[in-house]
Amino acid sequence: MNVPEKLRYTNDHEWALIEGDVATVGVTEYAAGELGDVVYVELPEVGDSATKGDSVGTIEAVKTVADVYSPVSGEIVEVNDALTDNSELVNQDPYGKGWIFKIKLSDSAEVNELLTPEDYKKLI
Amino acid sequence: MHYIPNSKDAEKEILAAIGVESFEDLIDNIPEKFLKKYRISLPEPLSELETVKKLSGMAGKNSDTESSISYLGAGSYDHFIPAAVDFLISRSEFYTAYTPYQPEVAQGTLQSIYEYQSMICHLMDMEVANASLYDGATALAEAAIMAVNKTRRNKVLVSDLININSRKVLDTYLETREVEIQYIPESDGVTKLDSLNDYLDDQVAALLIQSPNFFGNIEDLKGIADQLHANRSLLIMSVNPVAAALLKTPGECDADIAVAEGQPLGIHQAFGGPYLGIFSSKKDLIRSMPGRIVGKTADIDGKPGYVLVLQTREQHIRREKATSNICTNQGLMALAAAIYLALMGKNGLRQVARLSLDNAHYLAEKIDTLPGYSLAYPDRPFFNEFMIHTPVSAEKIVEMGLENNIFAGLDMGRFSREWDHRLLIAVTEKRNQQEMDDFINFLSKFRKV
Numbered sequence: 051m052n053v054p055e056k057l058r059y060t061n062d063h064e065w066a067l068i069e070g071d072v073a074t075v076g077v078t079e080y081a082a083g084e085l086g087d088v089v090y091v092e093l094p095e096v097g098d099s100a101t102k103g104d105s106v107g108t109i110e111a112v113k114t115v116a117d118v119y120s121p122v123s124g125e126i127v128e129v130n131d132a133l134t135d136n137s138e139l140v141n142q143d144p145y146g147k148g149w150i151f152k153i154k155l156s157d158s159a160e161v162n163e164l165l166t167p168e169d170y171k172k173l174i
Numbered sequence: 175m176h177y178i179p180n181s182k183d184a185e186k187e188i189l190a191a192i193g194v195e196s197f198e199d200l201i202d203n204i205p206e207k208f209l210k211k212y213r214i215s216l217p218e219p220l221s222e223l224e225t226v227k228k229l230s231g232m233a234g235k236n237s238d239t240e241s242s243i244s245y246l247g248a249g250s251y252d253h254f255i256p257a258a259v260d261f262l263i264s265r266s267e268f269y270t271a272y273t274p275y276q277p278e279v280a281q282g283t284l285q286s287i288y289e290y291q292s293m294i295c296h297l298m299d300m301e302v303a304n305a306s307l308y309d310g311a312t313a314l315a316e317a318a319i320m321a322v323n324k325t326r327r328n329k330v331l332v333s334d335l336i337n338i339n340s341r342k343v344l345d346t347y348l349e350t351r352e353v354e355i356q357y358i359p360e361s362d363g364v365t366k367l368d369s370l371n372d373y374l375d376d377q378v379a380a381l382l383i384q385s386p387n388f389f390g391n392i393e394d395l396k397g398i399a400d401q402l403h404a405n406r407s408l409l410i411m412s413v414n415p416v417a418a419a420l421l422k423t424p425g426e427c428d429a430d431i432a433v434a435e436g437q438p439l440g441i442h443q444a445f446g447g448p449y450l451g452i453f454s455s456k457k458d459l460i461r462s463m464p465g466r467i468v469g470k471t472a473d474i475d476g477k478p479g480y481v482l483v484l485q486t487r488e489q490h491i492r493r494e495k496a497t498s499n500i501c502t503n504q505g506l507m508a509l510a511a512a513i514y515l516a517l518m519g520k521n522g523l524r525q526v527a528r529l530s531l532d533n534a535h536y537l538a539e540k541i542d543t544l545p546g547y548s549l550a551y552p553d554r555p556f557f558n559e560f561m562i563h564t565p566v567s568a569e570k571i572v573e574m575g576l577e578n579n580i581f582a583g584l585d586m587g588r589f590s591r592e593w594d595h596r597l598l599i600a601v602t603e604k605r606n607q608q609e610m611d612d613f614i615n616f617l618s619k620f621r622k623v
Contacts, residue, residue, distance in 0.1 A: 110486050111486075114492075
């Protein structure tokens, strides 16, 4: 199972790429595999604010729907509109083209609470 | 449903299997104060013949729209129902009130629902409709919840002129959720929308409004959707489905969600139910929609087939996060509405609406000229229902009406003492001029004392 070293993780199987004060967020390869074929991604709205752990969107697979939780607190600054028409990107490229949203951190200390790749590997 | 009483022996066996001595032991965890201390005194059993006679006699005391002339409305209307509707829904292939739970084997049922949904979309001028909900009131409440979930906001604005019973259902639905209801008052028979902007803040999920409203008046919704959308709030409209054939549709008003009590579409008034909750919305809201949705597809050989779609919204999959805890539909009533709409067709339904409107306006004009009577809102446009001021209490007119086989209308005094001289009158295409003239004659006998 691919768990890239440069990312941080959550217990809910989101990943976050921290670049300055912005985190790019998606779901892990493990989560995408468990969900099965993703048929729809409900994206958050740019400008929405989220508290760490808030549900900001959903991923709908053929047989289930899962919430997407924000790994950190802040304001949504960008969403991956490509998923609107190509939701399968979540399965095909979970750590790349399948990213879901970008959030501007309001408290950079929260990054330290995220799981390291080693921690996440133990989880799955 | 069969009632199968247990014999004494069977009862003993059941109690023994449970491990208690008697029925009283079985329920001894119920506190004493909640138990009736006396035995219910029932008469001796009757033979089948005696039972039929007795029950027929009791049923004969009821008055209905066959034996009386009805001007009652307020959400339930006395429209004509072609015999074909009841005949067709009574066919054994269809005759179940329940939603299909092994749906894909019942292609006929799914097709009928699909066609119902399609006709509702045409009628409401909306993009998607579900397989129906219980009734108009629950449809309205579900619409409010849908808006709250979709916008992630926690306040709804509710017109004071939404049907009083629907408002009670809405209150009940929202009571246990942290949703604030802000009522918008009435002014001269319509909702006071000119101050709408004062109510709009970043917590308003939607405005709920009914047109024609509870008093029968048509709400002017020009520009309202734009105002709401600028605030990222939704417009939820509750309409009369027959009126939708004639008036501006919810779609034309740019409503986001449109609901209706479907009873006027071929469903008997039947003392208040079963009725039909019509629910439709814009397409981009479909994943937030409550209830079941039937879609059309093609099988491996390219033949058309019908399936339940987007079930991931529903509680058998999404559990407590489902869009609604209603995972069913009002199957038989949706079928009745679909058959009624198919029989009437576009022009037929418009004619029903037109005749109802013409009759109501004829009656209103005549009543307005009677001494002691006047229209409560003479300047307001209305569809098939209007409110009048009466020379004596509305209660008295309603009572006297019953003695003359006339349901004279709804006594508004039932809702507020201030309104005890107000009568809400509904007229459908079933009324002819003779009946209406008889009614005018009946009303003319009441004089202020």
